[in-house]
Amino acid sequence: MAITRADVEHVAHLARLHLTDEELDRMQTQLSRILEAIETLRDVDTSHVGPTASVIQLENVMRDDVATGPMPRDVTLANAPLRDDPFLRVPTVLEEGR
Amino acid sequence: MSDLPLADRSITEVARALRDRQTTARALTDACLARIDRDAERLNTFLALDADAARRAADEADAALARGEGSDRPLLGIPYALKDIFVTRAVDWDGGELPGGLPTTAGSLILEGYRSPYASAAQEAFERAGAILLGKTNCDEFAMGSSNENSAYGPVRNPWDESTVPGGSSGGSSAAVAGGQAYFALGTDTGGSIRQPASLTGTVGLKPTYGRVSRFGMVAFASSLDQAGPFTRTVRDAALVLGALAGYDPRDSTSVDTPVPDYAAALTGEVRGLRIGVPREFFVAGMEPGVESAVRAAIDVLRELGAEIVEVSLPSTDRGLATYYIIAPAEASANLARYDGVRYGVSAGAGELWENYERTRGSGFGDEVKRRIMLGTYALSAGYYDAYYVKAQQVRTLIKDEFDAVLADVDALLAPTSPNVAFKIGAKMDDPLAMYLNDACTLPVNIAGLPGISVPCGLSEGLPVGLQVIGRAFDEATILRVADAYERAAGFAELRPPTARSGGEPVSA
Numbered sequence: 001m002a003i004t005r006a007d008v009e010h011v012a013h014l015a016r017l018h019l020t021d022e023e024l025d026r027m028q029t030q031l032s033r034i035l036e037a038i039e040t041l042r043d044v045d046t047s048h049v050g051p052t053a054s055v056i057q058l059e060n061v062m063r064d065d066v067a068t069g070p071m072p073r074d075v076t077l078a079n080a081p082l083r084d085d086p087f088l089r090v091p092t093v094l095e096e097g098r
Numbered sequence: 099m100s101d102l103p104l105a106d107r108s109i110t111e112v113a114r115a116l117r118d119r120q121t122t123a124r125a126l127t128d129a130c131l132a133r134i135d136r137d138a139e140r141l142n143t144f145l146a147l148d149a150d151a152a153r154r155a156a157d158e159a160d161a162a163l164a165r166g167e168g169s170d171r172p173l174l175g176i177p178y179a180l181k182d183i184f185v186t187r188a189v190d191w192d193g194g195e196l197p198g199g200l201p202t203t204a205g206s207l208i209l210e211g212y213r214s215p216y217a218s219a220a221q222e223a224f225e226r227a228g229a230i231l232l233g234k235t236n237c238d239e240f241a242m243g244s245s246n247e248n249s250a251y252g253p254v255r256n257p258w259d260e261s262t263v264p265g266g267s268s269g270g271s272s273a274a275v276a277g278g279q280a281y282f283a284l285g286t287d288t289g290g291s292i293r294q295p296a297s298l299t300g301t302v303g304l305k306p307t308y309g310r311v312s313r314f315g316m317v318a319f320a321s322s323l324d325q326a327g328p329f330t331r332t333v334r335d336a337a338l339v340l341g342a343l344a345g346y347d348p349r350d351s352t353s354v355d356t357p358v359p360d361y362a363a364a365l366t367g368e369v370r371g372l373r374i375g376v377p378r379e380f381f382v383a384g385m386e387p388g389v390e391s392a393v394r395a396a397i398d399v400l401r402e403l404g405a406e407i408v409e410v411s412l413p414s415t416d417r418g419l420a421t422y423y424i425i426a427p428a429e430a431s432a433n434l435a436r437y438d439g440v441r442y443g444v445s446a447g448a449g450e451l452w453e454n455y456e457r458t459r460g461s462g463f464g465d466e467v468k469r470r471i472m473l474g475t476y477a478l479s480a481g482y483y484d485a486y487y488v489k490a491q492q493v494r495t496l497i498k499d500e501f502d503a504v505l506a507d508v509d510a511l512l513a514p515t516s517p518n519v520a521f522k523i524g525a526k527m528d529d530p531l532a533m534y535l536n537d538a539c540t541l542p543v544n545i546a547g548l549p550g551i552s553v554p555c556g557l558s559e560g561l562p563v564g565l566q567v568i569g570r571a572f573d574e575a576t577i578l579r580v581a582d583a584y585e586r587a588a589g590f591a592e593l594r595p596p597t598a599r600s601g602g603e604p605v606s607a
Contacts, residue, residue, distance in 0.1 A: 008472070015431060015475040016438075016452070017468060018460030027472055030530055034473060037531055038420045041489050044496070051491030052498060054322045054352065055547030055571075056309045061351040074193025075215045079442035090440055091454045 218315025297564025388558025
């Protein structure tokens with residue numbers, strides 16, 4: 001199935017990916033070809049087949065309810081690209097007046 | 099003693115020499131470091147290396163060996179490498195740099211300079227077993243690729259012919275073991291990323307059963323498919339490394355609590371009494387004739403050894419590629435949502451939050467990763483979820499059920515690992531689908547969660563070919579037994595690239 005340029009832009013937005021015009025063009029062509037190959041699955045009769053999310057049938061894996069110490073603050077922050085100790089710095093989320 | 103250079107010998111051989119005091123951990127480490135240094139530019143295998151830390155660890159291992167210790171540490175004094183997708187602790191408890199700690203990039207710019215605050219289960223397991231960490235190997239970005247050309251830090255070249263790829267995504271690990279740079283290396287296999295590069299570099303590559311090995315500290319690509327496993331030079335070495343790595347880990351909720359057998363004890367050299375299937379659909383269209391004839395000859399060797407060989411059918415095999423390229427990108431698109439430029443990794447530094455997400459991810463991820471995020475996001479998006487994602491999960495059930503039915507009748511399966519030998523760097527980069535076809539014979543095994551091993555079965559056009567042995571869930575012992583019996587009979591265990599014996603100089607520039 002060929003997907004449209006608008007589809008590609010919409011999916012890039014959902015994925016929070018900035019793509020250049022050139023990337024959007026290439027993505028449209030390549031995704032269309034890949035989707036065409038993938039769509040061969042339509043011919044498979046799965047009317048009486050359940051989905052498999054994981055091959056091992058584990059259910060409700062819980063750890064023991066035992067409190068453990070947190071990772072020290074400085075360790076947690078060690079890789080933050082922007083920090084304002086003792087906090088992570090985050091770009092503006094809400095504009096003023098909104 | 100083999101007449102191979104020290105750096106090219108098997109773990110089994112050098113471990114015996116260590117116990118007999120005929121060599122030292124320091125000598126083994128220096129032999130690997132000399133190869134790494136000699137071929138650093140030529141092969142581009144390592145992304146991080148700390149030679150001094152490795153030498154210190156080697157000296158400690160030698161001291162322990164001198165005290166007569168080590169009977170409970172099966173890899174004591176053996177130098178190894180980790181694919182740069184396993185986190186290695188590099189942050190001290192006060193937030194500073196841990197001396198000797200190595201960064202983790204997953205082959206991506208978005209994690210450039212990332213220093214993990216904790217160790218992966220794999221790093222811990224090998225530390226307990228006494229192995230010496232040399233460094234972190236190059237790989238396709240987030241383990242997405244079949245040629246190692248998708249690394250943000252440049253392609254890895256195959257020691258057999260540096261104009262060709264070493265396979266992927268664990269290409270740095272395969273090339274390091276083939277090139278005498280580490281006695282073993284760890285990789286990850288989501289659709290073939292251990293077995294295919296093993297095939298292309300003439301090494302042994304083992305993907306254990308999903309759940310056999312802890313994924314704790316392994317950067318996630320597709321969580322229902324990812325599994326860690328070793329590259330080695332012999333099947334016996336793979337059994338040894340798996341023994342040190344396998345086992346339940348409460349930190350990985352998909353790790354399975356089932357006993358770890360003595361894998362080395364399974365290597366009887368005997369295949370009489372085993373019934374082994376050859377799935378006809380794995381001899382795919384477009385397979386290279388030299389690969390097919392090497393694999394058919396390997397099957398004949400096992401028949402001559404007394405195994406009962408039967409042709410079997412796995413009719414949904416040709417649906418594997420489409421199934422995989424929905425499930426894996428869908429899971430990847432969710433896993434990679436965490437790279438937001440806020441908590442860790444690089445940030446584009448845009449002033450507004452949403453723009454910063456988009457710019458950070460747009461500039462931090464490479465082409466293949468973006469392609470898979472887009473594909474996965476599309477397959478999960480409103481209106482397409484049932485048609486793509488649920489459909490793929492249903493076909494996954496069919497593929498798994500077919501394997502289960504066939505493996506109820508036979509003890510293991512034999513197939514090619516890769517339909518082709520190592521190809522030229524650049525040959526498939528403009529055609530994602532042609533690249534994806536490299537994994538046609540390996541990815542059905544991940545879809546079904548089964549164990550598989552690739553063992554060298556000769557050369558075609560001067561380049562290595564791999565035989566794949568696939569087994570029942572949690573029955574790594576049988577595939578190791580079959581692969582070992584084949585290896586002993588076929589005599590390819592000392593297959594090495596021509597540069598191994600070239601007296602310290604690369605064959606060509």
